[in-house]
Amino acid sequence: MERMESMEPISACYTTAYPEIQPDSGYGSRDGTENQAKTPPPPAYDEELVHKTILVGDSGVGKTSLLVQFDQGKFIPGSFSATVGIGFTIWDTAGQERFRSVTHAYYRDAHALLLLYDITSKSSFDNIRAWLTEIHEYAQSDVVIMLLGNKADMNSDRAIRRDEGERLAREYSVPFMETSAKTGVNVDLAFTAVAKELKHRAAQHPNEPKFQIHEYIEAQKEKSGCCSYF
Numbered sequence: 001m002e003r004m005e006s007m008e009p010i011s012a013c014y015t016t017a018y019p020e021i022q023p024d025s026g027y028g029s030r031d032g033t034e035n036q037a038k039t040p041p042p043p044a045y046d047e048e049l050v051h052k053t054i055l056v057g058d059s060g061v062g063k064t065s066l067l068v069q070f071d072q073g074k075f076i077p078g079s080f081s082a083t084v085g086i087g088f089t090i091w092d093t094a095g096q097e098r099f100r101s102v103t104h105a106y107y108r109d110a111h112a113l114l115l116l117y118d119i120t121s122k123s124s125f126d127n128i129r130a131w132l133t134e135i136h137e138y139a140q141s142d143v144v145i146m147l148l149g150n151k152a153d154m155n156s157d158r159a160i161r162r163d164e165g166e167r168l169a170r171e172y173s174v175p176f177m178e179t180s181a182k183t184g185v186n187v188d189l190a191f192t193a194v195a196k197e198l199k200h201r202a203a204q205h206p207n208e209p210k211f212q213i214h215e216y217i218e219a220q221k222e223k224s225g226c227c228s229y230f
């Protein structure tokens with residue numbers, strides 16, 4: 001596949017039991033020389049449990065940064081395109097309009113979508129409805145969707161209150177949390193909750209209770225800047 005700025009397929013596999021996601025696995029480093037020095041063991045994973053997850057949202061909301069924080073446990077300021085390795089297949093998409101038609105093609109076989117807005121950008125929040133319309137048009141009907149209000153560390157520049165995010169998520173019946181690619185707040189949780197949901201679906205036995213993603217998230221999530229609505 002032709003590599004494109006900010007729109008790069010990102011895939012790698014864990015050797016640990018899925019979905020015990022472990023950032024800093026050393027997989028998929030962007031530096032080729034580093035890869036040679038740190039040759040990872042061959043993947044011992046169940047191919048049936050490799051899922052494709054896509055990060056979508058307006059340009060600049062922090063999709064790549066979130067992915068890098070999850071994979072490497074660090075925040076690298078500034079815009080960049082990255083190739084990182086993580087526990088299930090993730091596609092980091094470009095938010096820019098000019099790449100939109102390419103993004104559509106990726107929706108089709110996605111198992112999960114992390115839909116991001118930037119809590120300091122009203123337009124990125126307002127565009128979530130358009131993103132959801134597009135997702136419903138192009139993605140599979142049973143795709144797992146999670147709404148993320150990113151840049152939660154920028155509370156003083158906040159343009160969207162947390163309850164507005166919660167309300168929108170409720171309207172579309174999707175789980176929601178605020179994240180920060182900078183501080184790492186809720187980043188692991190976002191990816192882990194999606195992975196758990198996908199894993200439970202794949203392994204679902206008729207008599208087993210269904211995994212409750214909403215309850216799991218509510219129990220686990222960190223309330224960053226909880227009480228400082230403007």
Ligand SMILES: Nc1nc2c(ncn2[C@@H]2O[C@H](COP(=O)(O)OP(=O)(O)OP(=O)(O)O)[C@@H](O)[C@H]2O)c(=O)[nH]1
Nearest residue numbers: 006059060061062063064065078095151180181182
């Ligand atoms: N303070 C803060 N800045 C962030 C956060 N996430 C991303 N940024 C910054 O926001 C800018 C855009 O981040 P990217 O990760 O490149 O955004 P993107 O959504 O991948 O952008 P496109 O590739 O254009 O679609 C960069 O300057 C990041 O450093 C965050 O959680 N907190």
